[in-house]
Amino acid sequence: MKTGIQSWLDERFGLSNITKFLKEKTVPQHKHSIWYYTGSAILLFFTIQVITGFMLVFYYKPTLEGANASVARIMTEVPLGWIIRSVHSWAASFLIAFVFIHLLSTWLTKSYRKPRELTWMSGVFLLAASLAFGFTGYLLPWDDLSLSATKVGTDLPRSIPLVGAWVTKLLRGGEDVTGDTLTRFFGFHVSILPVFIFILLGVHIYLIQKHGMGLPLVAEGKKEKMREIPFWPNFVFREMVVWLLLLGILFSLAIFFPPSLDKAADLMAAAPEGIKPEWYFLFLFQTLKIFPAKILFLNGDTLAVFLMLLAGILFFFLPVMDNKPTEKKGRIITIIALVVIAYAVVMTVWSLL
Amino acid sequence: MKLKHSLFSRRQFLNGLLGGWLAALLASFLYPVIKFVFPPTREPDQVILPFADFRQMGPNSVKTFLWGAKPGILKKKDDGSLLAFVGVCTHLDCNVSYLADQRKFFCACHDGWYDENGQNIGGPPPKPLRRLVVSIEEEDLIIKREGEERVEDL
Numbered sequence: 001m002k003t004g005i006q007s008w009l010d011e012r013f014g015l016s017n018i019t020k021f022l023k024e025k026t027v028p029q030h031k032h033s034i035w036y037y038t039g040s041a042i043l044l045f046f047t048i049q050v051i052t053g054f055m056l057v058f059y060y061k062p063t064l065e066g067a068n069a070s071v072a073r074i075m076t077e078v079p080l081g082w083i084i085r086s087v088h089s090w091a092a093s094f095l096i097a098f099v100f101i102h103l104l105s106t107w108l109t110k111s112y113r114k115p116r117e118l119t120w121m122s123g124v125f126l127l128a129a130s131l132a133f134g135f136t137g138y139l140l141p142w143d144d145l146s147l148s149a150t151k152v153g154t155d156l157p158r159s160i161p162l163v164g165a166w167v168t169k170l171l172r173g174g175e176d177v178t179g180d181t182l183t184r185f186f187g188f189h190v191s192i193l194p195v196f197i198f199i200l201l202g203v204h205i206y207l208i209q210k211h212g213m214g215l216p217l218v219a220e221g222k223k224e225k226m227r228e229i230p231f232w233p234n235f236v237f238r239e240m241v242v243w244l245l246l247l248g249i250l251f252s253l254a255i256f257f258p259p260s261l262d263k264a265a266d267l268m269a270a271a272p273e274g275i276k277p278e279w280y281f282l283f284l285f286q287t288l289k290i291f292p293a294k295i296l297f298l299n300g301d302t303l304a305v306f307l308m309l310l311a312g313i314l315f316f317f318l319p320v321m322d323n324k325p326t327e328k329k330g331r332i333i334t335i336i337a338l339v340v341i342a343y344a345v346v347m348t349v350w351s352l353l
Numbered sequence: 354m355k356l357k358h359s360l361f362s363r364r365q366f367l368n369g370l371l372g373g374w375l376a377a378l379l380a381s382f383l384y385p386v387i388k389f390v391f392p393p394t395r396e397p398d399q400v401i402l403p404f405a406d407f408r409q410m411g412p413n414s415v416k417t418f419l420w421g422a423k424p425g426i427l428k429k430k431d432d433g434s435l436l437a438f439v440g441v442c443t444h445l446d447c448n449v450s451y452l453a454d455q456r457k458f459f460c461a462c463h464d465g466w467y468d469e470n471g472q473n474i475g476g477p478p479p480k481p482l483r484r485l486v487v488s489i490e491e492e493d494l495i496i497k498r499e500g501e502e503r504v505e506d507l
Contacts (some may be wrong), residue, residue: 148447148462155446166391174392176422177446268417268424270440270450271461288445289463291477299479301444 021209025231032216035105038098039208040239041246045095046201048250049133052088053190060140062186064179067142068264075261086258090250092134096280099130107318107337110325111214117319119207122200124316129197131280136189138278142182143262148271149278150185151177152288159302160309178267217325276351283347284308396421399497407435407494413469415451418496424448425485425496426458428469437485437496438471444478458482 010016027036059078061070074081103123106112112120139150154177157167173180215226229235277285287308291300314321322333361369402418410416410429417440418425424440428451438458442449447462457474458467466475471482486497 151447152445152462169391169394174422175394175396178422180392267422268419269448270424271447273461275447275461285463288477293444293473293477293479300477301479 022232023230025209025212026228027213027231027235028215029227029229030216032105032109035102035109036213036235037239037242038102038105041242042095042098042102044243044246045091045098045250046197048091049088049095050194052084052091055084056088057190060186062140062183064142064182067140067182068261071141071261075258082258083254086254087250089259090254090257092137093279094246094250096130096134099127100280103127104337104341106214108334109214109216110322110330110334111216112319113322113325114319116207116211116214119204119211120319121316122204122207124312126197126200126204128312129193129200133189133193133197134278134280136185136193139182139185140189141261142265144265144269144272145262145275147177147265147267148275149281150181151271152285153277153281154181156301156305159299159305176267279348282351283344286347286351289351396498399495400425402494402496404489404492404494413453413456415453420485420496426451426482427487427494427496430469435487435489435494436470437487439483439485441483442478443473443480443482444476449482 027033056074059070059074059081061067071085074085076082078084106120106123135150135153139146154168154171157164157171160167169175171181171184172178173184276282288301288304291304293300295303318333322330324330325333397420400418400420407416407427407429410427412429412431412433415426415428418427420439426438426440426449428436428438430436440449441447442460442462442465444460444463444465447460449458449460449465449467451457452459456469458469458471459465460476460478464476465473465478467478467482468474471484473479473481484499486499488495488497
């Protein structure tokens with residue numbers, strides 16, 4: 001029964017529509033159901049990032065002089081600061097790993113087919129925002145590795161004709177990576193990207209609720225009704241078990257393998273040997289490394305950047321292209337998905353050798 | 354010739370006018386935003402260094418100096434003449450280092466190699482290191498930009 005306060009609030013907010021919806025929402029059960037858990041795992045890590053991010057901002061100083069020292073202070077002086085930074089760093093990796101899994105499962109089960117095209121497209125934007133969070137966050141400790149990674153990453157757009165040089169300048173806050181870049185990246189990381197990601201998440205989650213859970217292709221054609229469980233409380237309780245497991249793994253890794261912090265970056269020093277970006281950019285890093293200086297009349301890196309852009313655009317429009325998933329075209333796209341995964345894995349392993 | 358009917362209605366005319374105003378208003382808001390986010394460029398026309406700091410350099414050695422926000426590299430050749438480069442890789446902008454024993458410039462980011470004259474010889478760099486012009490005037494070492502275009506062949 002509703003208490004007085006509940007009905008008072010409900011008369012004003014009308015929240016009972018939402019609770020009614022959640023009570024009636026069901027989740028289908030089939031052999032691909034496991035992928036349904038990846039979305040809420042991402043939300044779990046996202047929440048951790050928001051909370052630990054708020055905490056780190058209390059001590060972090062986004063300036064050339066202060067950045068590295070303030071991170072060192074968080075790691076050594078601030079009570080439990082090292083755990084907070086470690087969790088923030090590890091949860092970032094987990095988040096991106098689950099974003100990849102979430103997205104590949106959608107690709108392979110083809111859940112992006114009509115009417116869920118926009119859910120996929122908002123998801124591609126969310127992927128881009130997640131990678132942008134990772135890229136900007138990597139610079140903030142301001143050590144040698146993060147400086148070189150940022151120089152390379154922000155120089156890439158320069159290959160694009162007309163707008164490229166301006167994009168590089170916009171990202172760097174000038175022609176070169178300097179203290180201004182650090183302050184600007186901090187701005188991206190803690191104010192601009194969060195606004196975008198909250199809007200995108202809102203759209204993405206709304207669309208998922210509107211269309212309900214997607215079914216795998218094999219399940220769709222069957223006559224008998226699929227087994228379903230209620231979202232609340234059955235599915236949520238199962239998700240909670242997954243969250244607890246993931247939290248256990250996350251905190252264990254964060255405590256036993258905290259991220260390192262090198263000496264403060266020197267803008268004049270040569271790039272250190274063995275530099276690497278974060279693991280989720282390794283396949284791109286290796287691609288850039290193996291592209292020769294000249295291919296026909298084009299610069300190697302220009303061509304590489306164009307291929308990356310093209311891949312991104314094709315990826316965004318996948319649901320439009322994969323519109324006959326059960327026919328030959330759909331099977332070819334599935335094979336392409338597997339080739340892409342194999343390529344990324346091989347390149348990543350190669351870059352680590 | 355006089356047309357019997359107007360080519361567009363009063364409503365179309367007013368909508369066009371209003372749309373034009375709104376576009377102009379938007380542009381007047383966007384212009385300062387765009388101006389604001391791009392800071393003025395800082396590449397210097399020249400830098401003047403005290404020659405005394407560099408006189409002691411041995412042959413086949415390098416010393417860095419500040420070229421705007423980039424590292425500049427001054428190299429003394431075996432015959433005692435001086436060469437100056439912008440010390441960033443032409444591939445993707447990482448700072449390069451000089452390996453004196455191999456007589457090569459090296460970029461660690463993507464394995465880029467240049468010979469001792471800054472010519473790109475291996476890995477992804479598409480162009481030679483950017484050269485700067487060195488001149489000595491009494492006690493000053495003056496380092497200037499080469500014209501707008503870089504000399505491609507030495």
